[in-house]
Amino acid sequence: MAKTADIVWTNCLKIIKDIVEWQHFKTWFEPIKPVELKESVLMIQVPSQFFFEYLEEHYVNLLAKTLKRELGKDARLEYRIMVDSGNKGRSGSMDVPASTARVYTNNEMDFPLVINNPVKNPFVIPGLKKMQIDPQLNPIYTFDTFIEGDCNRVARRAGKTVAEKPGANSFNPLVIYGGVGLGKTHLAQGIGNEVKRLHPNKVVLYVSSEKFINQFQDHSRNNAINDFIHFYQLIDVLIIDDVQFFARAEKSQDAFFAIFNHLHQSGKQLVLTSDKAPKDLDGLQERLLSRFRWGLSADLQMADYETRIEILEMKMKNDGLDMPREVVKYVAYNITTNVRELEGALISLLAQSSLNKREIDLELAKKVLRNFVKTSNKEITIEAIQKMVCEYFDVSYDKLLQKTRKREIVQARQITMYLAKSFTKNSLKTIGEHFGGRDHTTVIHSCQTVKDLMDTDTLFRENVMELTQKVQLASM
Known part of the structure; x- marks a missing residue:
């Protein structure tokens, strides 16, 4: 054949x-x-x-x-x-081993908004005759204010694709999930604002799952469930925040299932946020979960050190603020939980500066961040730090103690000494003794070398920051 x-x-x-x-x-x-x-x-x-x-x-x-x-x-x-007929085709190819790609265009079906409709709009004052839907979006949430990093790259780029071609892409629904304060709402509303900018005639609506549930219950009491469902079926881009809260509302899930099916089959776009991946959501109907998996599930993770610095710098620029570089780095280094706390630390720092009428410096930053950084409850040992570093760099403990000039061994030993000085109460002499009997001057030199390399070598700094987080977690 x-x-x-x-x-x-x-x-x-x-x-x-x-x-x-x-x-x-x-x-x-x-x-x-x-x-x-x-x-x-x-x-x-x-x-x-x-x-x-x-x-x-x-x-x-x-x-x-x-x-x-x-x-x-x-x-x-x-x-x-596949590209919109109104856009110029962009060439793209992946060759095995070499080729020139061909690009074709496709006319996408556009679903016009029905302006005059008798269905009651739960988002406007009763009595209005036309569909005047406020998208419920915060204008400060945009792609420009959402810093891209390894922690969110897939989600952000998928969001851009959705905003450019709502309903005409493979990410439908787009499910954005992650922990508290990582930017789910920001990105979801950023998609909505970008759709309104690029496609002014599209009807966009952002709503929290709790508001959706409350509206459904109100309509149910008034025997107007059909009106409720029909209203939502008129939306072009529906953004539902925190879908995990549907778990306690079985009948609301039924209504959302009907809305989801209609919108998806009509080529409309759905964007959902959750604190967990769809496979880990409990209490939601399996038929809903299976539909959540039709599109793309993209997670948001805590920003890395470099991205946290960018977030702080963007926040300062937007607010017309100025802070010493060493303070910015100190805040980014110590706040590793979520973006919300990162911004909260910045606000607290500025408030203290204003109330005390003093310039922001490293001393003030250390004082303010005591309220944000958890104090260690468990004392970490030099041996535990040595073990972490050896596992991280795949270096044997014996080699860590040897007198060798191999760069990877020397740097691993220097980082271990730096972390031991930062996280233990041991003297420089005691730390040196744990490394084959080296003296305190070697420890001082190692710590200074680590600090210097962190300022000049990005990869080295990332390794130190990641190990620092591991030690911090181990000491909690």
Whole structure:
């Protein structure tokens, strides 16, 4: 039987499915459509430029190997990227080993807003005859004020794709999840504000799950559930915050299920936020959870050290504030819980500066941050720190004590001494004795070297910051 594009791609998927996680397979491979096979060149269709770039960055080798297995060493892969007919096509390719991509356009169906509708609007004063929906968005929540980092890159870029092509992308629904204060609401509302900017005629609505539940209960008491559901079915981009609270509202889940189905089938966009991934949500109907998994689930994590500095600098710039660089670094270094506390520490620092009529300096920062940084309840030992560093750098304990000039061993030993001085009450002499009997001057030199390298070497600083967090957690 002659090979076709469908057969080749189906065989590739069988291999890929056994390699990647189920959620990743469903998100990044199921939406791909085989288009054409010409000799050793397979063309596949992907939903967006972002989708193409993500595949190229994360799965290029996997795709190359599986395709070569099906079509031989001369196998090549080309893309068809779906773009709006109103936009200029952008070329994109991933070649195995080299090729020029072809890009086609696709006319997307646009669903117009129904302006005159008798359905009661729960967001406006009763008696208004036209649909005048306030999107319930905070204008300060935008993509420009949402700093991108490794902790949120996938979620932010997926959000941009959703805002550019609401309802006409593979991220529907887009589920943004993560802990408290990591920016879920900011990003979700940022998507809504960007949609309003790019697509003024689209009806956008942001609502918390608690407000949704309360509205449903009010309409239920007034025998107006159909009006409630019909109203929400008119929205083009519906953003529901904190869907985990649906767990205690079974009937509200039924209403949301009907709304979700209608919007999704009509090509409308849904954006949801949650404190957990859909698979970990308890108390929600399985039929809802399965629909949450139709699109993309993207998590937000705590910002790394560099990103925390950027967040503080952006906040200071927007508020017209100025602070010494060493203070900014100190705050970013010590506040590692969430962005909300990071901003809270900055506000407290500015308040103390104003009340005490003194310049912001490192001494004031240390005093203010005592209220934010947890004090250690458990004393950490030099041996425990040595073990952490050895595991982190994959270095044996014996090598850490040896007199060697190998750079990786020397730096691991210096970092260990630096952390031992920072987190234990031991004297410099005692710390030196734990490293093969070295004297206190060696410890002083090591600590200064670490501080200097942290100012000049980004990768070195990241390693020290990550180890510092590990030690802090171990001492709590």
